[in-house]
Amino acid sequence: MWLAFDLDTARWPWLRLPPQHAVVVEKYQYFSSMTAGWALGLLGPGVFTALTEVTWDCGEGRDGHSPRGYCELETDGPRDIRFNSRFTDRSGAQAFHISGRGHVFPDGDFAARRAARHNPPSASIAPHDAFLRKITNEAGRWRADCLVGRVNGFHPAHRFHTGSGDHVNAAQLYDCALQVAAQAAGHGAIRCTGGSAEFKRFTELDQPFALHAEPSTRADEWRFLVSQSGRETARLALRLATDESGARTAVTPPR
Missing domain, CATH: 3.10.129.10 (Hotdog Thioesterase)
Structure with missing residues (x-):
């Protein structure tokens, strides 16, 4: 329709x-x-x-x-x-x-x-848009420790995220992945040209979770496994590029 x-x-x-x-x-x-x-x-x-x-x-x-x-x-x-x-x-x-x-x-x-599974709001939550708490690179394997809460995760406390307030939404996971890629690749202005995701269980609010970068066969694709409390919750794949001199240029994940 x-x-x-x-x-x-x-x-x-x-x-x-x-x-x-x-x-x-x-x-x-x-x-x-x-x-x-x-x-x-x-x-x-x-x-x-x-x-x-x-x-x-x-x-x-x-x-x-x-x-x-x-x-x-x-x-x-x-x-x-x-x-x-x-x-x-x-x-x-x-x-x-x-x-x-x-x-x-x-x-x-x-x-x-x-409702019974909801965690109390975290006292150590970062303000506003700061979902990423730490990014590390060990032997070329990128990892981001993240936390999205009811305090900072949704509008008006957050500049643009809206949602149910029940769990970490797909858009918030994409946002975390984009921030990791931008910092790891050293590109401040990147755009997503496509992607895919598979969601296996809810990623909970007010509870730390991690994004683990994984290898991809595509030069422009960034793949992430999302885990929380030792369990896989989702897999993400984002194709990223910059527009330089009017031509699309792939943003290649560090190897």
Whole structure:
């Protein structure tokens, strides 16, 4: 179904980011899938969703944030929904294409069980945007220790992140990965040209987690394993580039 988007930056602070920023892509994925799901009767009151896998590619359209898009949804078994969405910029050029899968399940006692798992706000939380507490490089293996909390993780305490406040969202994990890549590669101005992610379990708020850089077969791809309390929670892959002299130049991970 066709969708039109509200581009009010006061209501949606992440729209202050560049149009193809990974955080922006995640927000378009979430709101398009949820809006289409409710409109088509696939989602409703008392139903929770969890993103399990996603892939996206950015196009050449960078003329402002996308005012429109098209989202296709289809059921994949009794509890999964697949999505396939395309978004255009103001000129009509393709801004990005997103596809993936989410898990859908009834509330039951899920909300109560999630509330019981919430950690108290951390007294040592860093202010504002500082999710990264430490970055290390041991024999070429990059690692970032991170902490996202209810105090600093969401707007208005954070400049642009919004979300459920229940767990560390996909956009916050992408943000951490982008910060690691920018510092490790020594590039302050990088942009994400595409990526993918697989989510295996919730990454909890107010509890330390780590991003471990992993090798990739692509020169422009940064891969990360996300772990918390000794368990893998997600895997991320971001394709990064700079625009130098009008030409896209890959940002290569350190080897």
